[in-house]
Amino acid sequence: RKEVEQDPGPFNVPEGATVAFNCTYSNSASQSFFWYRQDCRKEPKLLMSVYSSGNEDGRFTAQLNRASQYISLLIRDSKLSDSATYLCVVTGTASKLTFGTGTRLQVTL
Amino acid sequence: DARVTQTPRDKVTEMGQEVTMRCQPILGHNTVFWYRQTMMQGLELLAYFRNRAPLDDSGMPKDRFSAEMPDATLATLKIQPSEPRDSAVYFCASGLSQGIGELFFGEGSRLTVL
Numbered sequence: 216r217k218e219v220e221q222d223p224g225p226f227n228v229p230e231g232a233t234v235a236f237n238c239t240y241s242n243s244a245s246q247s248f249f250w251y252r253q254d255c256r257k258e259p260k261l262l263m264s265v266y267s268s269g270n271e272d273g274r275f276t277a278q279l280n281r282a283s284q285y286i287s288l289l290i291r292d293s294k295l296s297d298s299a300t301y302l303c304v305v306t307g308t309a310s311k312l313t314f315g316t317g318t319r320l321q322v323t324l
Numbered sequence: 325d326a327r328v329t330q331t332p333r334d335k336v337t338e339m340g341q342e343v344t345m346r347c348q349p350i351l352g353h354n355t356v357f358w359y360r361q362t363m364m365q366g367l368e369l370l371a372y373f374r375n376r377a378p379l380d381d382s383g384m385p386k387d388r389f390s391a392e393m394p395d396a397t398l399a400t401l402k403i404q405p406s407e408p409r410d411s412a413v414y415f416c417a418s419g420l421s422q423g424i425g426e427l428f429f430g431e432g433s434r435l436t437v438l
Binding site: 247249257258259260261264302304306311312313314315316317 | 357359365366367369372379380415425426427429430431432
């Protein structure tokens with residue numbers, strides 16, 4: 216079983232739709248959680264951290280469920296510019312960051 | 325605008341040749357990571373350093389790969405000899421150990437081994 220698993224997608228949604236991605240992790244000792252965004256043929260960039268209490272940044276909401284070992288990302292009112300691959304990231308021992316393979320989102324007109 | 329710089333951006337080489345990739349982390353960052361990205365495996369951690377000391381290189385094939393930080397402004401990843409299965413995009417990223425989770429990535433080195 217992979218340490219971090221994501222549905223690869225693609226998720227094809229119309230502009231204005233709400234879309235949610237989940238990510239599961241296998242190490243119950245994982246300490247920190249993040250979502251990164253990667254545009255086609257570009258480098259990954261930090262989108263947001265995921266806190267135990269959940270957090271929101273504009274149209275983006277991230278949540279953590281430690282009991283079930285998953286994190287989620289919700290995007291409301293999708294824009295064309297949201298089209299990208301979203302990478303789930305988990306840190307474990309010695310601050311090692313492990314990336315999921317990513318979920319691809321395509322927002323269409 | 326501070327950023328991580330990687331060279332070369334693109335490299336095409338023949339099987340058996342030595343490949344060296346270089347990375348200049350953001351000034352002041354004390355952690356440096358090397359990742360390899362392929363369509364099938366996603367981003368795989370090859371090695372990482374904190375204050376120039378190697379902390380984890382368990383993801384790296386030791387027989388052909390080596391990673392070093394000769395000084396705080398330079399990290400290198402070397403493959404010798406290269407094989408077609410090494411074809412991938414290699415990313416270097418840097419960050420601060422106290423701000424773990426926020427990594428700044430370079431634009432990547434796209435390697436093709438024929």
